[in-house]
Amino acid sequence: MARQVHVNGRWLPEGEASVSVFDRGFLMADGVYEVTSVLDGRLVDFAGHMARLRRSLAALSMDLPLDDAALLALHREAVARNALSEGMVYLQVTRGAPPERDFAWPDPPVPPTLVLFTQAKPGLARGPERGIGVISIPDLRWARRDIKTVQLLYPSWGKMIARGRGADDAWMVEDGLVTEGTSNNAWIVAGGRLVTRPPSEAILSGITRAAVLRLVAEAGLSLEERPFTLAEAQAADEAFVTSATTFVLPVVRIDDRPVGGGSPGPVAARLRALYVEEARRSAV
Amino acid sequence: MARQVHVNGRWLPEGEASVSVFDRGFLMADGVYEVTSVLDGRLVDFAGHMARLRRSLAALSMDLPLDDAALLALHREAVARNALSEGMVYLQVTRGAPPERDFAWPDPPVPPTLVLFTQAKPGLARGPERGIGVISIPDLRWARRDIKTVQLLYPSWGKMIARGRGADDAWMVEDGLVTEGTSNNAWIVAGGRLVTRPPSEAILSGITRAAVLRLVAEAGLSLEERPFTLAEAQAADEAFVTSATTFVLPVVRIDDRPVGGGSPGPVAARLRALYVEEARRSAV
Numbered sequence: 203m204a205r206q207v208h209v210n211g212r213w214l215p216e217g218e219a220s221v222s223v224f225d226r227g228f229l230m231a232d233g234v235y236e237v238t239s240v241l242d243g244r245l246v247d248f249a250g251h252m253a254r255l256r257r258s259l260a261a262l263s264m265d266l267p268l269d270d271a272a273l274l275a276l277h278r279e280a281v282a283r284n285a286l287s288e289g290m291v292y293l294q295v296t297r298g299a300p301p302e303r304d305f306a307w308p309d310p311p312v313p314p315t316l317v318l319f320t321q322a323k324p325g326l327a328r329g330p331e332r333g334i335g336v337i338s339i340p341d342l343r344w345a346r347r348d349i350k351t352v353q354l355l356y357p358s359w360g361k362m363i364a365r366g367r368g369a370d371d372a373w374m375v376e377d378g379l380v381t382e383g384t385s386n387n388a389w390i391v392a393g394g395r396l397v398t399r400p401p402s403e404a405i406l407s408g409i410t411r412a413a414v415l416r417l418v419a420e421a422g423l424s425l426e427e428r429p430f431t432l433a434e435a436q437a438a439d440e441a442f443v444t445s446a447t448t449f450v451l452p453v454v455r456i457d458d459r460p461v462g463g464g465s466p467g468p469v470a471a472r473l474r475a476l477y478v479e480e481a482r483r484s485a486v
Numbered sequence: 487m488a489r490q491v492h493v494n495g496r497w498l499p500e501g502e503a504s505v506s507v508f509d510r511g512f513l514m515a516d517g518v519y520e521v522t523s524v525l526d527g528r529l530v531d532f533a534g535h536m537a538r539l540r541r542s543l544a545a546l547s548m549d550l551p552l553d554d555a556a557l558l559a560l561h562r563e564a565v566a567r568n569a570l571s572e573g574m575v576y577l578q579v580t581r582g583a584p585p586e587r588d589f590a591w592p593d594p595p596v597p598p599t600l601v602l603f604t605q606a607k608p609g610l611a612r613g614p615e616r617g618i619g620v621i622s623i624p625d626l627r628w629a630r631r632d633i634k635t636v637q638l639l640y641p642s643w644g645k646m647i648a649r650g651r652g653a654d655d656a657w658m659v660e661d662g663l664v665t666e667g668t669s670n671n672a673w674i675v676a677g678g679r680l681v682t683r684p685p686s687e688a689i690l691s692g693i694t695r696a697a698v699l700r701l702v703a704e705a706g707l708s709l710e711e712r713p714f715t716l717a718e719a720q721a722a723d724e725a726f727v728t729s730a731t732t733f734v735l736p737v738v739r740i741d742d743r744p745v746g747g748g749s750p751g752p753v754a755a756r757l758r759a760l761y762v763e764e765a766r767r768s769a770v
Contacts, residue, residue, distance in 0.1 A: 223578075229638070
């Protein structure tokens with residue numbers, strides 16, 4: 203059965219779900235998005251994702267005339283219509299489709315475009331059988347990575363560069379310091395401490411990152427929120443990434459160097475277990 | 487009568503011209519574009535725009551299975567179907583609409599998405615009645631501005647910041663040097679010489695910029711291809727911008743400083759006249 207996709211108030215079979223060629227998301231990447239994981243048919247970290255969506259919209263002076271209850275109802279309808287048990291709900295909002303292409307924002311404003319669709323990922327909670335290898339690439343993205351925009355050309359390209367070199371993903375490096383992965387936050391475990399970069403305009407403030415931070419004390423760990431270098435990461439006891447769709451995923455190789463013996467470590471495993479438990483408990 | 491828009495081989499009324507929500511142009515800004523001006527119903531600098539399109543596509547390993555003759559035929563059909571005399575043809579190519587959203591490029595590849603539409607601009611060749619005022623903003627864009635991608639969120643935002651401050655447009659500044667305008671290349675006239683930034687990954691290599699460079703000698707001017715500072719521009723005899731849709735447009739104010747007495751100068755006027763003459767002569 204065709205997936206049901208939401209576009210501006212209508213539910214359509216995926217093959218018919220479309221937006222105007224004049225949509226500013228298509229012409230100018232003038233849009234933001236969120237991806238919310240689904241476990242047991244329920245939404246993980248939903249409030250966090252919607253709070254970040256509001257921050258992204260506010261940063262770009264974009265309107266969305268739907269409150270969080272309406273957005274929750276839409277997410278739940280997406281899950282229900284598609285009988286989704288494990289996977290994700292993707293939501294995108296753009297500045298709408300004015301009658302003409304213009305760098306200037308539409309005046310008067312036009313209604314925003316709202317798209318939601320689901321992606322099934324059976325086995326999402328079961329977790330990875332192995333860690334991933336990453337390569338380092340220079341961080342060439344724009345400067346406001348705290349806003350979750352659809353300007354994903356470089357992260358996508360970076361992932362392909364990584365695959366071309368036999369790796370799974372890329373970590374981006376700026377001024378000698380790791381910023382983040384192409385679609386995840388980067389962490390290391392060194393000297394008995396968790397180290398991850400503090401939120402700023404240089405990285406996306408991960409919702410899963412924030413959830414894992416709340417589990418650090420519970421896991422009996424201590425934390426240092428600071429940027430780290432690639433060499434530090436290569437010499438670390440463990441490395442991992444966090445994201446809404448991978449939860450906590452071990453990194454076992456960085457460029458040509460194995461990390462922590464080249465196998466997933468206990469800290470990542472422990473944080474992943476705690477995160478999935480908490481995610482299931484608090485999902486809505 | 488509704489405008490006729492080309493989408494993947496079909497001509498559609500503008501209200502029906504759409505792309506899939508799974509189009510990578512919409513979800514990931516994974517697309518490139520060109521804007522070609524039309525004078526007297528003919529295409530200006532067409533070969534230059536198509537050559538740059540090929541460079542953009544090649545940089546991103548994107549395919550477009552149409553040769554320049556086919557693209558010319560499409561442009562001409564867009565002009566004819568819309569009875570366009572003065573204005574522009576917008577062309578966008580994306581990496582297509584795979585069945586799923588994924589940072590990785592579609593494997594196997596899917597056909598690219600191709601969209602063309604026209605915009606009428608009566609009076610395009612007549613030229614501006616006054617110069618424009620610009621403000622300076624930091625250049626926050628990604629590092630590969632030589633590729634003409636649809637990642638236009640910041641240039642668009644910059645234009646709105648400019649309007650909010652009572653100006654017409656913004657010049658972007660990086661490391662103390664002007665890179666370019668939000669949708670144009672920046673030039674100054676100082677000490678009897680034209681100064682404009684050389685092509686690099688920091689700016690778009692303007693097709694109109696290149697055409698104007700070819701007219702410098704004819705205009706009896708000399709040229710210095712180098713970056714310049716904002717202070718230099720403010721102290722210059724003239725400043726102007728070049729783009730496919732504004733040709734040569736005087737800049738008479740930069741931030742709070744008038745340039746060259748605050749009125750359009752003779753060099754910009756002369757280059758504009760020469761450019762429009764050459765554009766009409768060589769249009770196809």
